[in-house]
Amino acid sequence: xxxxxYVARSTTIASRALGEETMVMSAADSTLFxxxxxxxxxxxxxxxxxxxxxxxxxxxCTRYAVAPEVALREAEAFVDKLAGHGLLLxxxxxxxxxxxxxxxxx
Amino acid sequence: xxxxxxxxxxxxxxxxxxxSVQLDLTYRCNERCIHCYLDxxxxxxxxxxxxxxxxxxxxxxxxxxxxxxxxxxxxxxDFFQILEHARERTFCVKLKTNGVLIRKKExxxxxxxxVESVQISIYSHRHEVHDAVTKMPGSLRxxxxxxxxxxxxxxxxxxxxxxMKQNAADYHGVRALAAELGAKFIIDPTITPMMDGxxxxxxxxxxEAALREVFRNQALVxxxxxxxxxPQGPDENALDMLPxxxxxxxxxxxxxxxxxxxxxxxxxxxxxxxTKFAEIWRHSPQLNEVRSITLRxxxxxxQCTHGGTCTRCPGLAYMEGNMRGPSYQDCEKxxxxxxxxxxxxxxxxxxxxPIPPLQLVxxxxxxxxxxxxxxxxxxxxxxxx
Numbered sequence: 001x002x003x004x005x006y007v008a009r010s011t012t013i014a015s016r017a018l019g020e021e022t023m024v025m026s027a028a029d030s031t032l033f034x035x036x037x038x039x040x041x042x043x044x045x046x047x048x049x050x051x052x053x054x055x056x057x058x059x060x061c062t063r064y065a066v067a068p069e070v071a072l073r074e075a076e077a078f079v080d081k082l083a084g085h086g087l088l089l090x091x092x093x094x095x096x097x098x099x100x101x102x103x104x105x106x
Numbered sequence: 107x108x109x110x111x112x113x114x115x116x117x118x119x120x121x122x123x124x125x126s127v128q129l130d131l132t133y134r135c136n137e138r139c140i141h142c143y144l145d146x147x148x149x150x151x152x153x154x155x156x157x158x159x160x161x162x163x164x165x166x167x168x169x170x171x172x173x174x175x176x177x178x179x180x181x182x183x184d185f186f187q188i189l190e191h192a193r194e195r196t197f198c199v200k201l202k203t204n205g206v207l208i209r210k211k212e213x214x215x216x217x218x219x220x221v222e223s224v225q226i227s228i229y230s231h232r233h234e235v236h237d238a239v240t241k242m243p244g245s246l247r248x249x250x251x252x253x254x255x256x257x258x259x260x261x262x263x264x265x266x267x268x269x270m271k272q273n274a275a276d277y278h279g280v281r282a283l284a285a286e287l288g289a290k291f292i293i294d295p296t297i298t299p300m301m302d303g304x305x306x307x308x309x310x311x312x313x314e315a316a317l318r319e320v321f322r323n324q325a326l327v328x329x330x331x332x333x334x335x336x337p338q339g340p341d342e343n344a345l346d347m348l349p350x351x352x353x354x355x356x357x358x359x360x361x362x363x364x365x366x367x368x369x370x371x372x373x374x375x376x377x378x379x380x381t382k383f384a385e386i387w388r389h390s391p392q393l394n395e396v397r398s399i400t401l402r403x404x405x406x407x408x409q410c411t412h413g414g415t416c417t418r419c420p421g422l423a424y425m426e427g428n429m430r431g432p433s434y435q436d437c438e439k440x441x442x443x444x445x446x447x448x449x450x451x452x453x454x455x456x457x458x459x460p461i462p463p464l465q466l467v468x469x470x471x472x473x474x475x476x477x478x479x480x481x482x483x484x485x486x487x488x489x490x491x
Binding site: 011012013014015016017018019021023025027028030032033034 | 108110111113114117118121123125165168169170193196197198199220221222223260262
């Protein structure tokens with residue numbers, strides 16, 4: 001059984017970096033979210049093919065002084081929250097489809 | 107405005123980021139609305155490649171809210187190609203259209219592309235009134251059908267009701283229609299001059315009595331007492347206020363690549379066919395001039411009792427001849443709202459001066475005189491008292 005989690009951005013969101021933060025809006029209900037610096041790193045790294053564990057290990061733990069298990073727990077909570085609002089898609093298989101990784105601008 | 111949106115706007119202002127842009131794809135239109143300010147001929151619209159490149163530049167500059175308008179946006183055969191590119195660059199896209207060309211296929215595509223909202227102009231719930239404004243028989247039926255198709259996909263639709271003498275009594279009916287269709291309703295009581303400087307369409311503006319009625323409609327303005335409270339005059343903090351977001355966190359791009367502070371503020375500030383968007387945004391002398399103006403710099407308005415509360419439009423003031431001056435139309439709205447005449451209205455009455463003819467003041471003209479494009483919003487905005 002594959003216990004890896006793959007995450008991709010929904011194609012119905014709008015997003016833009018503003019300084020170290022990122023604004024994200026859901027087209028479904030026009031709710032605006034802002035992501036802090038660490039959340040922005042995760043947001044920019046999810047591509048549907050890299051497991052979240054790998055993103056945390058390579059992008060978070062190398063940048064911030066945080067224990068891997070703590071970082072993973074927080075990242076998964078963040079992913080679940082955004083998935084609940086329809087901003088992220090989560091699967092136990094790689095998510096390969098056009099638009100899964102919109103061209104982002106910093 | 108939500109707290110979060112306000113915080114983001116404040117941060118964008120501090121960072122000098124153009125958070126919002128209105129991009130008009132074309133001035134061509136399939137309707138001929140009697141109050142329209144546009145010349146509907148094509149004087150050399152940007153190509154698909156120019157627009158997609160501009161979208162890339164705007165995304166890189168930090169633009170988040172992108173309003174795509176016209177003219178009628180679906181008159182461009184490449185509309186969906188442009189929209190698709192805009193969504194690939196993750197803009198929050200709002201569309202302004204009359205909806206006449208939206209059928210099942212178009213509605214499905216707009217939904218699939220994750221558009222945030224679609225604003226459709228409805229002038230009356232009565233076919234004879236709406237169609238007389240658009241000069242297009244059957245247009246209300248077609249626009250309503252578009253709303254139904256878009257709503258069927260769950261899209262957010264806004265019915266924009268521009269108020270004029272012809273439909274002054276119909277906004278209740280349009281509001282009820284919006285509720286029936288599951289759409290939001292906004293009303294705009296301001297008609298602005300045509301792009302060629304012709305002010306004759308201003309005669310279509312509703313009279314003061316009609317404005318007063320709108321401003322005292324709780325369903326439109328919320329707390330009427332608060333909304334219509336006589337002003338106390340600007341305090342020290344108010345004197346340092348910025349007039350609006352035009353040129354500060356927002357700007358407008360015409361179909362020909364001209365950049366203005368706002369669709370309603372036709373001060374030519376650069377052209378993206380000659381200069382990169384970010385360079386114009388950062389270094390345009392015109393935009394920097396606009397940014398330098400606070401209420402304190404406005405001789406008449408800083409002394410006016412309405413100074414701290416008036417929603418004076420700097421673009422309308424500019425079209426009246428002085429971007430640091432009052433806007434007569436906003437003075438009239440402040441009067442209709444509170445019953446207190448502005449300093450401008452009082453001095454105008456004392457001298458019996460007529461409304462001045464359109465005198466465009468260009469800080470540093472980019473175009474030969476008489477060739478200035480002067481767009482105004484093709485669709486309604488919320489009550490702007």
